[in-house]
Amino acid sequence: MLTIKNLHASVEEGAEILKGLDLEVKAGEVHAIMGPNGSGKSTLASVLAGKDGYEVTEGSVKFADTDLLELDAEDRAKEGMFLAFQYPVEIPGVSNVNFLRTAMNEIREYRKEDKLSAKDFLAKVKEASALVELDNKLASRAVNVGFSGGEKKRNEIFQMAMLEPKLAILDETDSGLDIDALRIVSEGVNKLRSKDNAIILITHYQRLLEYIQPDFVHVLNDGKIIKTGDKNLALELEEKGYDWINEEIAQ
């Protein structure tokens, strides 16, 4: 589904953040990406989602059958890419459901599917908000305005449930969630899992991975994936931190 080869990306000011990153994600898989602060996890997510301000200097990204890097941000979403932001923005005056309606209509048009009826749309809103137990009032309020940190994260997963992406990248969705919310949101994500879609979880905490069990755990450090393992790697990291990996590599 997603094939990243030797990806190098810099910020516009010039500093290189991703320094030759490889990653292969297949349909049905869950990948966790862990790594120290500033190692480039969110940058990877931004580059994949098509945020302006990053320059890919080398490498390639294939998503489904497209050359992902050739697409505008909106077309990546239309092809089935979704990013749950680490820091979701507040958009005063734009209601959550209204913009999702616009988004879903545009996505359907792109895919040459029929428009969703008002009734079906509302049914979906109800279903998706129930999935993450997002207050109905929040669904119709201005996007993230006045939402608590945890509510913003729930809102991201609510949107994921609405848009049903092929590939969802969740950037630290767990941070800011209380213990109950973490369970609820994780269960929601699990219900959205299928053999046809894939998920990349960016996280600092093993706890999330107890709820959403990953097939692979990668360690990203200084713009590269330096180690890949199964879910036990997350346990090991929780216990020992990151330094031992660097030492292991040095030997």
Add this chain to the structure above:
Amino acid sequence: MEVVADNKVLAFVSDFKRPEDGSKVRQQALDALNGMDFPTTRVEEWKYTRVAKYVKRKYKQVQTTANVDQFKIADLDAHQLVFVNGFYDEKASTILEDDTVSIHKIDELDEGYYTDLMEDTEENVFSLINKGYQTGGVFIQIKKNKKANHPIHILHVLEGEEVMANARHFIHAEMGSQAEIVTSFASNNASNGFTNVVLEGHVETNASIRINKLQTEAKDVLNISNEMFIQDESSNFLINTVTTGGQLTRNGLNVIVEGENCHTEMNGAYLGTEKQHIDNHTIIDQLYSNCTSSESYKGVMDDKSVGVFNGKVIVRQDAQKIEAYQSNKNILLSKGASVNSKPELEIYADDVRCSHGSTIGELDEEAIYYLRSRGISKKSAQQLLIAAFIGDILDKIQNEAVRAHVDQLFLEDFGWRF
């Protein structure tokens, strides 16, 4: 005053008819025009708005008819008074059966009453040209303690080449009355026209007037509006001005509050494209205590358009406990667009609560990216943010028919859906 300058104004009006109708107001205006000059950008009030190029033209006052169907507001159910090039078009107009209002020609306005009311108010060269050379207008009375049964729509259309429309209107809201007025300005098969309109009125004790003003003329029109309202005690005045048309638009809006417990509200939404120039100059003059005023103007400027906002609130010495709120916010959609914004408070009383502010910014790039990352095109994302930005101004238009008309206008003009 220079002699040469005198000639510019006199040359400008030299081909206009001077009706001998015995009107003192007209005669006073004609007299006052001697010795007037057109404003240059050296005059503070006109610093950012240059009219020289327009007033060099030789406009004509031409009575004609126009197809106004496209400019009607569906489902408004209003008295509809149509002015083509400043002349009343009786055939195109509709006056409904209504005992709450009476609608007359402007010439029937009692000049003694008018002159007393407007004593000490300021005129300018354009309002004087209007009053000296007006070719028609309405004088509307909203009867004492009555709520008008229908809105009153004064529809202005320009038709023809280099025509100038000088319509002059007066609204008299008698004690305790209520009415809703719509003024709209359009052009049809016109080129380089000039709308020079005067709208004045008196909101008596406990009366209330709401005005929605829509300016949608072609982008080669000069529109100069002079609006002056006097509010008596415990009255309400509200005007919403929506401007999308015109090459150069200058709205001079003045309210003098001559009684306690009044509320004055002015809202404006202006959207500039190409090389449009949209100037809103407002004055609220508070003479008595315990009044409130609220003013909110928002502009979205694209291409090489220019916005000008100057809002002055004057709180006179005896006017205590005034609450005045004023804000002007602007979004520039292109590097070539610009806005000059100047909110002004002139306060001579000591117990007042006033706030004012102005901002000029761009659309939030992070918000656009967020929306795009959900599959929304850049254009739609911008539109959503613009709608969110000026939506609260449009929401001040309570009349659903007018609001639907404005929404339709935005959809046709900009492809924006609200």
